[in-house]
Amino acid sequence: MSMTLRIRMYRDGQVVEGDREYRLAFEMAETVDELCEQIGVMELTNFYDHSDLEAEFAADDEFPETDQAWFTAADGLTTVEAVLSSLHDQPVSSLPEELSDDESRENLIDELEHCRNTLREALSETLPFHLRVVM
DSSP: OOOEEEEEEEETTEEEEEEEEOHHHHHTHHHHHHHHHHHTSOOGGGGEEOHHHHHHHSOTTOOOOOOOOOEEHHHHHHHHHHHHHHHHHSOGGGSOGGGOSHHHHHHHHHHHHHHHHHHHHHHHTTOEEEEEEEO
16 A cells, blocks of 8 residues: 545635645655755645544544644745755755656656645635645
8 A cells, every 4th residue: 555645725614635646745755854854944744644544543442533733834835835946956966865866856846836836725715734644
């Protein structure tokens, strides 16, 4: 089973899920967080919500705490834009080794650009969001 991310927003009492998976962003979470640390922004994994996984893996006789964590779109946008800027502007030699491959870097950029556009939409409507971890 592979894991991935999906962006969710909270609008008018309803959870609205984005239309795309961010599989590479999840697979490269440690690398992306390392980049976030280097550039001084909140780590992308801070925006993860694991409540669905916790509920799925709880024992049948347990009732897990499934409160979902929500974050401001502005905070998420700050992180995603900073990472994108770094991926575009920094020489490849200064990026973490996992991002030295052109194809991986371009695919990650594509995912993060989609995420950025979704966060801009959420920000324009002042919607909270999180990155849902799913299988």
